[in-house]
Amino acid sequence: NPLIGIGSLADHMGQARDLPDSLRRQVALIASEARRIDELLGSHLSQFRPRSFEFQPIALEELVRDTQSLLSEAFRKRKIHVTLTVEGEIPAVEGARGPLQQVFLNLAMNALDAMSEGGGTLAITLFRENRPEDEGVGVRLADTGPGIPEALLKRLNEPFFTHGKAKGVGLGLTICRDIVDRHRGTLSIESSEGGGVRATVWIPLRQEGA
Ligand SMILES: Nc1ncnc2c1ncn2[C@@H]1O[C@H](COP(=O)(O)OP(=O)(O)O)[C@@H](O)[C@H]1O
Ligand SMILES: [Mg+2]
Incomplete structure (x- = not known):
């Protein structure tokens, strides 16, 4: 092709x-x-x-930096300031590179869309988070856009749910969730109206059979 x-x-x-x-x-x-x-x-x-995904050791920081460079021109044009904070030593995770790159791109593009009027800040944080069942790494993207009204938050899991965009397709978060699930990870979207959105991805360090 x-x-x-x-x-x-x-x-x-x-x-x-x-x-x-x-x-x-x-x-x-x-x-x-x-x-x-x-x-x-x-x-x-x-x-x-x-x-099936092909899992390999992935430095999530690298994927986040690639996301930043891929969108840098779009961020600059819309006066969006992007910060990256890496909390301590972040071990590699076993993951599927292309799909994980897609997760960060989709989340960053949602933040970009949300802040395309009047600019803002996208604060990305990488952190270590161990859970009772697994060790893992978290990546949080926090924007200063308008946020998501509570009534709409529970609809984010619906495929094709889109709101407030001329060209929304409504599959971005559905695809993110599918990819994260297939890593046995979690994706949470928190928001308060007027308070921006915090999207947090958590990926366990190891995949079974990887
Ligand atoms: N960071 C964000 N700020 C405000 N709204 C958001 C954000 N992320 C997602 N949303 C809301 O969730 C909806 C669904 O997102 P998504 O699945 O990526 O589809 P799309 O971006 O194509 O609309 C968006 O249309 C938007 O209303
Ligand atoms: Mg989207």
């Missing part, structure tokens, strides 16, 4: 000798994004052939 072509062209460009480092990094992102779309198509659209 054409994504393979985009990916390998970008790989090829990345090998050019006189490329500045910043461009080399961007070209590498194009290549990895093309691969990610390809993976997404495989794992979400072909419901009849559900592909």
Whole structure:
């Protein structure tokens, strides 16, 4: 499919000798994004052939930083300030790279949409959180947008639930939840009207059989 072509062209460009480092990094992102779309198509659209995730050690900080770079231009344009706080040593988790990248992108894009008028701050925090049943890592994205009214909060789990956007599809959070569930993790969305949204992903360090 054409994504393979985009990916390998970008790989090829990345090998050019006189490329500045910043461009080399961007070209590498194009290549990895093309691969990610390809993976997404495989794992979400072909419901009849559900592909299982391939778990590998993942530094969540790296995925969060990639999310930041992918959206940096959009954040800048909308005057959204992004901060990243890493609390202590964060161990790698066993996870599926492309799908986890998608989770952070979807959550960050929701924050972006919510703050696209008047700007704001997206505060991302990585922290260690051990639960009685498992050790794990948490990633919290807290925005300063308008928040979600209580009456709508319980509808966030409904596929195709979208509210207040011209181009909302309403699958972003559904996909996030599916991916997090398949890691035996949790996703919580907390909000008070006027108080922004706190989206927290928790992923256990280890997957059974990984
Ligand atoms: N950070 C946020 N701030 C305000 N509202 C949000 C936020 N995240 C999600 N929402 C609300 O939840 C709805 C569903 O989100 P999502 O599943 O990503 O679908 P979509 O973004 O396509 O509408 C959004 O339409 C929006 O009303
Ligand atoms: Mg969304």
